[in-house]
Amino acid sequence: MELISCIKNFPKHCKTAIQNIWRNGVMSISSIFAVTITLVLIAVIGVVAINIQDMTYDIEESLTIYVKMDREVKDSKAQEIQSDIEAIDGVKKVTFSSKDDELNKLIESQNDDGKKLFETYRKNNPLGAAYDVEVKDTKQLDSIAQKIQELDNVNEVNYGGESTSSLVSSLESVRNGGAIFVVALTIVALFMIANTIKITITSRQTEISIMRMVGASNWYIRLPYMLEGIFIGIIGAIIPVAVLYFGYTTVFNSAKDLLPAIMTLREPFPFVWQCGGILVGLGSGVGLIGSFVSVRKFLKF
Amino acid sequence: MIKLENVTKIYKTGVRAINNMNVDIGPGEFVYVIGPTGAGKSTFIKLLYREEKATSGLVVVAGKDVSKIKNRKVPYFRRNIGVVFQNFRLLPKKTVFENVAFTLEVTDTPKLEIRKKVRKTLELVGLEDKANAFPHELSGGQQQRVAIARAIVNSPKVLIADEPTGNLDPETSIEIIELLQRINEVNHTTILVVTHDKEIVQKYKKRTILIEDGCIKTDTSTGGYFNGTH
Numbered sequence: 001m002e003l004i005s006c007i008k009n010f011p012k013h014c015k016t017a018i019q020n021i022w023r024n025g026v027m028s029i030s031s032i033f034a035v036t037i038t039l040v041l042i043a044v045i046g047v048v049a050i051n052i053q054d055m056t057y058d059i060e061e062s063l064t065i066y067v068k069m070d071r072e073v074k075d076s077k078a079q080e081i082q083s084d085i086e087a088i089d090g091v092k093k094v095t096f097s098s099k100d101d102e103l104n105k106l107i108e109s110q111n112d113d114g115k116k117l118f119e120t121y122r123k124n125n126p127l128g129a130a131y132d133v134e135v136k137d138t139k140q141l142d143s144i145a146q147k148i149q150e151l152d153n154v155n156e157v158n159y160g161g162e163s164t165s166s167l168v169s170s171l172e173s174v175r176n177g178g179a180i181f182v183v184a185l186t187i188v189a190l191f192m193i194a195n196t197i198k199i200t201i202t203s204r205q206t207e208i209s210i211m212r213m214v215g216a217s218n219w220y221i222r223l224p225y226m227l228e229g230i231f232i233g234i235i236g237a238i239i240p241v242a243v244l245y246f247g248y249t250t251v252f253n254s255a256k257d258l259l260p261a262i263m264t265l266r267e268p269f270p271f272v273w274q275c276g277g278i279l280v281g282l283g284s285g286v287g288l289i290g291s292f293v294s295v296r297k298f299l300k301f
Numbered sequence: 302m303i304k305l306e307n308v309t310k311i312y313k314t315g316v317r318a319i320n321n322m323n324v325d326i327g328p329g330e331f332v333y334v335i336g337p338t339g340a341g342k343s344t345f346i347k348l349l350y351r352e353e354k355a356t357s358g359l360v361v362v363a364g365k366d367v368s369k370i371k372n373r374k375v376p377y378f379r380r381n382i383g384v385v386f387q388n389f390r391l392l393p394k395k396t397v398f399e400n401v402a403f404t405l406e407v408t409d410t411p412k413l414e415i416r417k418k419v420r421k422t423l424e425l426v427g428l429e430d431k432a433n434a435f436p437h438e439l440s441g442g443q444q445q446r447v448a449i450a451r452a453i454v455n456s457p458k459v460l461i462a463d464e465p466t467g468n469l470d471p472e473t474s475i476e477i478i479e480l481l482q483r484i485n486e487v488n489h490t491t492i493l494v495v496t497h498d499k500e501i502v503q504k505y506k507k508r509t510i511l512i513e514d515g516c517i518k519t520d521t522s523t524g525g526y527f528n529g530t531h
Binding site for chain 2: 209
C-alpha cells in the first residue's frame with residue numbers, strides 16, 4: 001500500500017525534490033559544490049593513475065628474455081629447443097630469430113658505413129640464432145632465464161639482470177601505491193559529500209518532524225530527500241565530466257608529440273565516457289545514500 | 302474520544318512526568334488544560350499523539366489503543382489528530398496553500414478535492430487571500446491560523462493545541478481562541494487547548510483540567526472547582 005502510493009506519487013516527489021533544491025538555494029549550492037570539487041579531484045587523480053598503470057604494463061610487456069644460441073649451431077638445430085622453452089612454466093610467447101634475421105637486425109641498427117661493413121659478413125655469418133621470450137609475469141624473469149640457460153646449445157641469456165628486477169618491483173609499487181591512493185581519496189571524498197548532505201538535511205529537521213506530525217508515512221518523507229540527493233549528485237557531476245572531456249582530449253593531443261613512444265596515453269574515447277559515467281554514478285549514488293542515512297536518523301519513533 | 306486509565310509515564314532519566322492519571326473526554330468537547338510549567342501538560346498531550354509512549358496504563362484516542370500502535374503505523378494514526386504548536390511549525394519553504402495542502406497530499410487525496418478543501422478551510426480561518434504567501438511574510442496570528450487550517454483540513458476527530466496563543470499578543474490570542482471555538486461548533490471536533498493564559502480561560506468558560514505534579518488536580522466537569530489563581 002505504501003509502495004503503490006510511492007510509485008503513484010513519483011512525479012510529484014520529483015517535482016518536490018527539484019523545488020526543494022531551488023528553494024533551499026545556498027544549501028543546495030554548497031552541496032553541489034562539494035560534489036563538484038571532490039569529483040574533479042577523483043577524476044584527475046583517477047585518470048592519471050590509470051594512465052600510469054597502463055604505462056607500467058606497457059613497459060613490463062616490453063621486458064623480454066633474449067636468448068643467444070651458440071654460433072656454430074645451425075638454424076634447424078637451434079629451432080629444436082623452441083618447444084623446450086615453451087614448456088617452461090610462465091613463458092607466454094617464444095619468437096625464433098634465425099642467423100640471417102639476427103644479421104639483418106644488426107645491419108639495420110648501423111649507420112651507412114657500418115651497413116657496408118657488416119654486409120660483407122653475409123656469406124660467413126658469425127652470429128648465432130636467437131630467441132625472444134616473453135613471460136607472463138615479469139617477476140619470474142630471473143628464474144625463467146636461469147632455466148633457459150641450462151638448455152642445450154644456449155650461449156647466453158640476457159634479460160637486463162638486477163636492474164630489470166628492480167624496475168619491475170618499482171613499477172609494481174607505483175601501481176599499487178596509485179591504486180591505494182585513488183581508493184583512499186574516493187572514500188574521503190564520498191564521506192565529504194555525504195557529510196555535506198547530512199548538514200543540509202539536519203538543518204531541515206523541523207521540516208521532517210512537521211511532515212511526521214501531519215501523518216506522512218516514512219517513505220513519503222524519505223523519497224523526495226533521496227531524489228534530491230540524486231539530483232544534487234548529477235548536477236554536481238556536470239562540471240567534472242566537462243573538465244574530464246575537454247581536459248583529457250587536450251592533454252592527449254599534446255602528449256602525442258611530447259611524450260616518448262613507449263609512454264602512450266589511453267585513447268580518449270570511449271575512456272572519457274566510461275570515466276564520466278563512473279563520476280555521475282558516484283555522485284548520484286553518494287547523494288542517494290547520504291540523504292537516506294541522514295533522513296533515517298529523524299524518522300525513528 | 303480521549304480516555305486515560307491509570308496512566309504513568311516515567312522518562313528514561315527517571316523523571317515521573319505523569320503519575321496515575323485518569324481522564325475521559327467525550328466527542329465534541331472543548332477542554333482547557335492548564336497548570337504550572339513542569340507539571341506534565343506537555344507529556345500529557347505527547348501521549349495523545351504518540352510522540353511518547355505511556356510506561357503503564359491505557360491511552361485511548363479516537364478509538365485506538367495508542368500504545369499498541371506499531372511504529373510503522375503511527376503516521377496513519379496521526380491523520381486522526383490535528384496538532385497546533387506555540388511556534389506554529391509551518392514548512393518555511395512552502396506557501397500557505399502548500400502547507401495546508403500537505404496534510405491532504407500525504408493521504409493521497411485527489412488534486413481537485415485538495416484544492417476544494419484547502420480553499421474552504423482557508424476561508425474558515427480567514428486567510429483566503431494569503432494562499433500564495435510564504436510563512437515568513439505573515440504575522441504571528443496569521444501563521445497560527447495557517448497552522449490551525451493545516452491541522453483541521455482533513456477533518457480530524459481531535460484537535461490538540463499546545464499553547465496556541467503563547468507567542469501572540471492578547472487581541473490576536475482572543476481571535477485564535479474564538480476561531481478554535483468556531484471550529485468546535487462547526488465541525489464538532491474535540492478540542493484540547495493547553496494554555497497559560499488565565500484571561501482566556503476566564504473569559505470563555507469551558508471545561509478546564511488543571512494538571513499538577515503529573516496528576517489531575519481539578520477538573521471542572523467532575524465537580525472540581527477552578528478559581529483561576531493557581
